[in-house]
Amino acid sequence: MQDLSPWEDAQKMIAKAGREGVNLVWDRLKDQTPHCTFCEQGLTCSKCVMGPCRINPKGPKKMLGVCGADGDLTVARNFGRFVAAGAAAHSDHGRDLLETLAAIGEGQTTDYGIRDEAKLERICKELGIETQGLTVREQAKALANLFFEDYGCRSHNVAFSSRAPQKRKDVWKRFGCTPRGIDRDCVEMLHRTHMGVDCDPVSICLHASRVALADGWGGSMIATEISDIIFGTPKPVKSLVNLGVLKEDQVNILVHGHSPIVSEMILAAAREPEILAKAKEVGAQGINIAGLCCTGNELLMRQGVPMAGNHLMTELAIVTGAVEMVIVDYQCIMPSLVNVANCYHTKFVSTSDKAKFPGGIHMEFNFKNARE
Numbered sequence: 268m269q270d271l272s273p274w275e276d277a278q279k280m281i282a283k284a285g286r287e288g289v290n291l292v293w294d295r296l297k298d299q300t301p302h303c304t305f306c307e308q309g310l311t312c313s314k315c316v317m318g319p320c321r322i323n324p325k326g327p328k329k330m331l332g333v334c335g336a337d338g339d340l341t342v343a344r345n346f347g348r349f350v351a352a353g354a355a356a357h358s359d360h361g362r363d364l365l366e367t368l369a370a371i372g373e374g375q376t377t378d379y380g381i382r383d384e385a386k387l388e389r390i391c392k393e394l395g396i397e398t399q400g401l402t403v404r405e406q407a408k409a410l411a412n413l414f415f416e417d418y419g420c421r422s423h424n425v426a427f428s429s430r431a432p433q434k435r436k437d438v439w440k441r442f443g444c445t446p447r448g449i450d451r452d453c454v455e456m457l458h459r460t461h462m463g464v465d466c467d468p469v470s471i472c473l474h475a476s477r478v479a480l481a482d483g484w485g486g487s488m489i490a491t492e493i494s495d496i497i498f499g500t501p502k503p504v505k506s507l508v509n510l511g512v513l514k515e516d517q518v519n520i521l522v523h524g525h526s527p528i529v530s531e532m533i534l535a536a537a538r539e540p541e542i543l544a545k546a547k548e549v550g551a552q553g554i555n556i557a558g559l560c561c562t563g564n565e566l567l568m569r570q571g572v573p574m575a576g577n578h579l580m581t582e583l584a585i586v587t588g589a590v591e592m593v594i595v596d597y598q599c600i601m602p603s604l605v606n607v608a609n610c611y612h613t614k615f616v617s618t619s620d621k622a623k624f625p626g627g628i629h630m631e632f633n634f635k636n637a638r639e
């Protein structure tokens with residue numbers, strides 16, 4: 268048991284799940300082991316219908332896929348798509364924050380606002396937006412419009428690449444890696460790695476660098492800065508972590524995923540007297556919001572909300588039997604959570620049209636209906 272987790276609370280819940288017949292991530296890992304050696308080495312390909320192919324670089328047979336792709340090309344193509352998927356996930360999260368910033372700027376939402384006006388103005392100025400005479404909303408709109416360009420395909424480089432030292436930018440230029448547009452560079456990776464397009468593994472790996480830079484200096488940086496502008500810039504806070512944050516006499520609601528857009532509103536709603544009164548009506552002393560995974564970190568660093576656990580603790584939090592509801596947005600949410608929740612009284616609620624979970628409850632959530 269100690270091999271699975273160093274934490275006593277996790278060890279106890281793994282044992283409890285075993286007694287109660289609940290299937291966990293470690294059980295499934297055991298079932299899946301040993302992994303396929305070809306897959307582990309990135310030597311499988313299903314990018315066209317002449318395959319799927321398994322490449323054996325040592326030969327003598329199967330050294331090439333049906334199209335003639337060798338091991339190096341196959342590994343590079345798989346790696347490139349791996350990078351593009353990660354960059355797309357980070358950056359699409361950033362897009363949701365960007366759309367929320369634009370909605371604030373255009374007066375389409377009253378549920379969200381600008382908590383760090385100084386940072387909004389500072390970043391506007393940094394990126395060349397003249398702020399004199401602009402209201403906060405007008406600044407938000409102007410900044411959102413500028414960042415939307417970074418997602419497109421017409422800019423020569425993403426706006427925040429201006430933050431990189433000149434020496435670094437020279438290296439990017441030399442290797443053709445300057446990030447141009449978040450969507451553009453991700454889409455180009457899917458194109459390059461399709462059958463019969465870029466057949467040079469080095470060229471694909473260099474483009475993988477460009478995709479990663481488009482994420483790091485584009486999507487992820489935009490997501491971070493806009494999160495601070497809308498929800499406030501984090502400061503060091505003290506809080507509690509792990510399963511002991513769940514409270515016996517309260518309604519325990521866990522928020523899980525990556526985006527502060529949903530969790531900040533859940534937290535605000537849980538603090539409303541009307542909602543608290545409803546919890547008391549059913550005999551609870553209050554509503555305890557706790558975080559899981561990266562959504563948990565978002566709430567912890569800005570609001571000091573306790574953190575029930577990381578990615579591998581998500582199933583175990585439900586196994587406690589103390590959780591009334593898990594509310595998720597997207598990313599790192601194991602599909603198994605629905606089954607685990609169904610073993611207890613826990614309701615599993617998804618909120619994004621990008622991330623639906625059969626067997627759970629889906630309630631669409633966006634900046635227009637956030638407080639409904």
Ligand code: SF4
Pocket residue numbers: 312313314315316317318319320332333334335336461462463
């Ligand atoms: S792209 Fe080539 S290696 Fe990949 S599945 Fe098609 S034929 Fe096989």
